[in-house]
Amino acid sequence: MSSDNKTLNQSIIKAFTVLDAFTNDKKEWGVRELANKTGYNKSTTYRLLNTLASLNIVHQNSNEKYSLGSKLFELGNRVAIYKTIAKSTNNPIKNVALEIQETVLLSILKEHQVFHINKADSLHGLKINTSIGSYQPIHATASGKLLLAFSDKTDEILKNIELTKVTQHTITNAKAFKKELTKTVNQDYALDIEEFELGLVSIAIPIRNRQQNIIASISASGPLSRFRTENIPNYISILKKGATLIEEEFKDFDSL
Amino acid sequence: MSSDNKTLNQSIIKAFTVLDAFTNDKKEWGVRELANKTGYNKSTTYRLLNTLASLNIVHQNSNEKYSLGSKLFELGNRVAIYKTIAKSTNNPIKNVALEIQETVLLSILKEHQVFHINKADSLHGLKINTSIGSYQPIHATASGKLLLAFSDKTDEILKNIELTKVTQHTITNAKAFKKELTKTVNQDYALDIEEFELGLVSIAIPIRNRQQNIIASISASGPLSRFRTENIPNYISILKKGATLIEEEFKDFDSL
DNA sequence: CATAGTGTTTCACTAAATGAAACGTTGTTT
DNA sequence: AAACAACGTTTCATTTAGTGAAACACTATG
Incomplete structure (x- = not known):
């Protein structure tokens, strides 16, 4: 004891x-x-x-x-830091959600997990059930993989997390996971096709500050049935619009 | 015990x-x-x-x-009712705050007190220090007097509150207070000149639903030094702009 | 009327919480 | 370098609070 x-x-x-x-x-x-x-x-x-x-x-x-x-x-309103960020990012992510027609999340790395600061829901009946203020696994989500890939503490974090199997699509092999992170850096976006939840797809891009350091991610999530790989460039384009507006607001932040 | x-x-x-x-x-x-x-x-x-x-x-x-x-x-984000209202009213009250150049509050009656749902701060260094989610006395604030004056439970609430002296300007006499409520109804706004805090002035107007029932108040607060009685019509005009936008959003609500 | 489910209360018993004193660390002053 | 002041943290004997089974009262349903 x-x-x-x-x-x-x-x-x-x-x-x-x-x-x-x-x-x-x-x-x-x-x-x-x-x-x-x-x-x-x-x-x-x-x-x-x-x-x-x-x-x-x-x-x-x-x-x-x-x-x-x-x-x-x-x-909750006294936890000012997240309240302010949530307030400032409401419009950009709401606009992205309207255009992309899926749920959009603003997320950061926190305690070796993905922490969701803000969210704009899809208008579809079928949509993800994620809450503002909640955490998700870093290795099995698009946001998580993206934030981890660009982090300056990637190796340290990898030592402290377990690549646990969430679905049969979760990457649990360390070597394969590192390749996935390299790919994420190269393509400047991350994709999670049923790695976190069966039937669910997410795509995340970085939000950078003036020094080009990643301070957050913006992602869109929806069911596999509405997802088309040929639409990826379009999704990225819409997400970038939101990211750009948010970057203007937080360009001098080191992190969120 | x-x-x-x-x-x-x-x-x-x-x-x-x-x-x-x-x-x-x-x-x-x-x-x-x-x-x-x-x-x-x-x-x-x-x-x-x-x-x-x-x-x-x-x-x-x-x-x-x-x-x-x-x-x-x-x-805090799970207390959905206030979060939604706060989210929807951010722009209207922010715009009012910018134009009126004072702190603006959106408030309701709750537990025989004034409960502040949302706030847009004045850009002045000197401004009131009120928090979202906080309570203030119903009898000594502009919002409180306004919401009480138009309430259908005025007499019941009056039986349950004490007209305690907050400053030397607080109305503590029951008869005088009732007259103040009648005046508030007639002029369709409430004023609090140092009744709640020395040096502080507030002006509140009603936010109504489709049935013309008052569901909330919108108020502006600032120091006495920046207040001019001849500016009251102008303040009311600006507050009404915000009230109108909020009323459009909540016109079918019975209360907030 | 009987039954089933609820929120609420009681009382004897059990477990948890407490506070004074001490420890270790860090920063400041002499 | 030593002494001092302030901090966060730990220990242990003591004190206090918290608990759960059983019962009560009420409401809704068949």
């Missing part, structure tokens, strides 16, 4: 486990339902929700179910 | 007390500094930060100080 100093506060762990259950797909939970989901006793769950409600972190609706409260919106 | 069922989880209370210390004014804290601020023992504070850091709710910078982490940004 870990020493005292590294023992985590269990009540806080439980509280955020409960909060994590609230997603865009399921915005409200009953007490017992949430207890089943988290594995916590229903009395414990009730007390956690009660405390969180008293702080406006969740609130109880008129149907007795609980949903996220305004306090998280406030706290 | 309260019964078992209403006893709040102290660890969660402490965790969010710690998180509340991180503001736009002070984004990073050392362990002892934060312990002094919150009144918690430095060991306790260290453990709280350690747990929060393990969840990416805070993170420790290279200078050993702690700041808010990406997880709050993610959780």
Whole structure:
């Protein structure tokens, strides 16, 4: 068992486990339902929700179910760095999404993963279900491969990640993966055809600062059924429009 | 002492007390500094930060100080209702702020207080320090008086609030306050001259839906030194431009 | 009326959290 | 170079809070 100093506060762990259950797909939970989901006793769950409600972190609706409260919106707005970036990039990526007709993501490398700062959804019914603020594997996504390929810490990061198999198309062989990164640098874009999720295709290009260092990626994702390899130059062209606008805004940033 | 069922989880209370210390004014804290601020023992504070850091709710910078982490940004983005409204209203209120040359706020009534959904800062160095997601008193602010005046629950809310003195200009007499609300309805805007904060002036107008029910307020705030009563019609005109754009977006909403 | 499901409460018991003191590191002052 | 001040971090004995089973009260459904 870990020493005292590294023992985590269990009540806080439980509280955020409960909060994590609230997603865009399921915005409200009953007490017992949430207890089943988290594995916590229903009395414990009730007390956690009660405390969180008293702080406006969740609130109880008129149907007795609980949903996220305004306090998280406030706290989320204090994480200023991402809020500012999200705000500034809304229009460029929205325009790209309209033109490319797929979901567009703005992403950076963070903690050896791909972190999504902003998103503009496709208007199609069939679209990826990725959230702003979420992480995805670096080795199995277009954005991840692109950011890793151009990173100045590529070897260090490679030592710290596992090329785990996410789908049968995920590149798990180290040599093959390095070749993929070299190819990505050469062609100045990355492609992920079902490497992260079956039926899903993504294409990512770099966003550079004044010194030509990559600070983020912009990508488009959609189902394989709507994807044509002959359309790649067109996709890149549209993504570049968005990238250019974002680069103007962040040309003097070292990173996002 | 309260019964078992209403006893709040102290660890969660402490965790969010710690998180509340991180503001736009002070984004990073050392362990002892934060312990002094919150009144918690430095060991306790260290453990709280350690747990929060393990969840990416805070993170420790290279200078050993702690700041808010990406997880709050993610959780904040799940409070979809405010995020959507904030996103849709960014341009209108930004444009109003540019033209009016003061800080502009979009606000609603929530829990007998004024809740700020969105904000566009003035470019002046001297400007109000209000945060998105924060609450202000309903009786001592322009937005609050406006939203209360037009509310269909005015009397009920008045029974539940105290006309506490915030500055010497705050209206604390019930009769005088009711007259102020009547005047607000008649002139279709509200003014707060140093009622909430000395030296601060705010003017608010309504945002209406298709049924002409007020769903929010848009206001401008700045220092008394830059305020001229003869400019009120001009301020209202500019605010109305923003209100009109927002009304187009939310004309079918019953409330925000 | 019976049943099933919910949120909420109680109480005896269990586990977690706490704080004082000390440690190790870094930067500053003498 | 040594002493000092401030920091983050760790330890251990002690204190406090948190927990879960069982029961209650309510609502909806058949």
